[in-house]
Amino acid sequence: MKKILPSLIPALVWLLLVIGVLTVFSACGMKDDGTWMKCHEAQNAVAVCGGMMAALALLSAFLNKKLLKAALNAVTLAGSIVTFLLPGSLMPMCMMQTMRCFTAMQPFVRIMTVVTALLSIWGIISAIRIRNESR
Amino acid sequence: MLSLRNLPFRNLKGYAGRTAALLIFAMLMTVAIFGGTMVIGGVRNGLETVESRLGADIMVTPSDAKNEFDAQTVLLQAEPGYFYMDRGKLDEIARVEGVEKVSPQLFMASAKAGCCSARLQMIAFDPASDFSIQPWIADTATDGEMGLMDVIVGSNVTVYEDRIIRFYDKECRIIGQFAPTGSTLDNCVYMNFDTVKELIEASFAKGLNIYSEYDPDNVISDVMIKVAPGADITAVAEAIQNQVSGVSVVTSKNMVSGIGDSLRHIAGSVSVFTVIFWIIGMLMTILIFTLMMNERKREFASLTAMGAGKGILSGIVTGEAFSVNLLGGIAGIVLSVVILSSFKNLIGQGLGVGFVLPSIATMLLLALVALLAVILTAAISSRIVIGKLSRMDASLVLKEGE
Known part of the structure; x- marks a missing residue:
């Protein structure tokens, strides 16, 4: 159990990203007419992407096959890059940079995805290293 | 080892x-x-x-604009607004002793944009006399000279890929974006008088302007003033307040004191x-x-x-x-x-x-x-x-x- 705990960190960080983006660091609220602002779609996309990546990171923690572990980490690394780019680059956000989507959601997503990317790189290196040692 | x-x-x-x-x-x-x-x-x-960007020593606004313009807070938390006074005030102010340069500005506020419930403050300047905005433009990378329906936006306004911004169904081309100042100036859109007049007409046509009785050619919103070298800014501000009726005078020092x-x-x-x-x-x-x-x-x-x-x-x-x-x-x-x-x-x-x-x-x-x-x-x-x-x-x- 003690050995598996560090492997769960990436999944926990992804989960934190999803929870954060849906609560404290959410995008702008609903408009007066009941419709959502542009950035709401970016928020949902980040949550979906984050949820999928959390599941992959969790799977990777329980896998013993080193090559598969490295491959899953490579996928979460790509996921980190895509999620980083989602708010503002791949998906449009609101007009004013003083709005929540720019002041809270985007920086939070960017910081968290940099962390997940570093964890994925660490995961790939660890997987490769263990493979070499076991030879 | x-x-x-x-x-x-x-x-x-x-x-x-x-x-x-x-x-x-x-x-x-x-x-x-x-x-x-x-x-x-x-x-x-x-x-x-903000101090360096204000550019003017004194700013004159209509005295009945107090609800829309609070000198102490305008740079920190102003809501987009607009107010007008007769253009003739410009000449009256220019005649006051100690005034070296005067330049009028015309304000306008956008309706809530479709995408994001944000209103934008539009500030129009007169290129022939302006001395407060054009120096920033000179320091900013722009796509050519500012012409009709061209605008420069503050740092807080998102520039989309098509570099187009719409006000009252009129399309404006974004030719540049200013560096941040950390003030409400970052939330503004800057344009020349011809562009804002088009937009004011468009707002009249849509019934979205409360000043429909004004002729955009004969009104201004404020006057930016540069005092003559050696003149006392406070004394000149007092002279304007005493000699020109229906105006409110504020020095740049007052504006940044907040x-x-x-x-x-x-x-x-x-x-x-x-x-x-x-x-x-x-x-x-x-x-x-x-x-x-x-x-x-x-x-x-x-x-x-x-x-x-x-x-x-x-x-x-x-x-x-x-x-x-x-x-x-x-x-x-x-x-x-x-x-x-x-x-x-x-x-x-x-x-x-x-x-x-x-x-x-x-x-x-x-x-x-x-x-x-x-x-x-x-x-x-x-x-x-x-x-x-x-x-x-x-x-x-x-x-x-x-």
Whole structure:
């Protein structure tokens, strides 16, 4: 159990990203007419992407096959890059940079995805290293 | 292989819990010193940028615009608005003694944009007489000269790929974007008189302008004034107030005084927190090192018994203290930079003032000062431990355990 705990960190960080983006660091609220602002779609996309990546990171923690572990980490690394780019680059956000989507959601997503990317790189290196040692 | 050079690092690795605590306190110290001074610097930078960007010494607005224009708060929390006065006021103001240059501006506010419920303040200037906005344009990269339906946007306005912004169903081409000032000027859209007149007409046509009785060719919203060299700004402002009826006069000093007050308040609070956190961090680092000394008495005594002199012991202690504080210090600086640069708008909104990050050179200088402060703490801590080591009798310590 003690050995598996560090492997769960990436999944926990992804989960934190999803929870954060849906609560404290959410995008702008609903408009007066009941419709959502542009950035709401970016928020949902980040949550979906984050949820999928959390599941992959969790799977990777329980896998013993080193090559598969490295491959899953490579996928979460790509996921980190895509999620980083989602708010503002791949998906449009609101007009004013003083709005929540720019002041809270985007920086939070960017910081968290940099962390997940570093964890994925660490995961790939660890997987490769263990493979070499076991030879 | 164990060597004297890598012994401090092995010790740090061996006592992981203690090293982690030292790292956290070193990080706390740099976050307090570096982060705190960055916040103060950021607010001061915002104030200086706004002062330099105002450009005019005096601003004259219609006296009945008090609800839309509060000189004390307009740069920090103004809602987009518009008000008009007769264009003839411009000539009256120009005739007042001490006035060197006058330039009219025309304001307009957009309706809530379809995408994001945000209203934008539009500011139009007269290119022939303007002396306050055109100098910024000269400092900004633009796609050619500003023509009809061309606009330059403040730093808080998002520029989409098509570089088009729509007001009252009229398309305007974004030809540039100004650098941040940390004030409400960042939320504005700048254009020439011809463009704003088109937009005012469009707002009339849509029934979205409360001043439908005005002719856009004969009204202005404010007058920017540059006083003659040697003239007293306050005296000229008073003369305008006395000689021109129906206007409200404000000096640029009055306009930034609100920000200045906030700056003093924030600088005071942040300085207190910085000093408190630094002292706590320093005391905790010294305490941990002193406790470590008691814990590792036998280790140092054994090293002495094996022939290690005071210089070697000092080297080990100093190496450990400097390495851990330097590492914690660097981590604290990285953490501060990431948080402050990522959440700068949120921090500015939270503090209720303009917040513009200091330049990279200033940041590097502040980082260096913060690192020197944690290294000073390392030097003090190691000095205390070395002092205790020099008074220690190795043979007595080794006998104690027998």
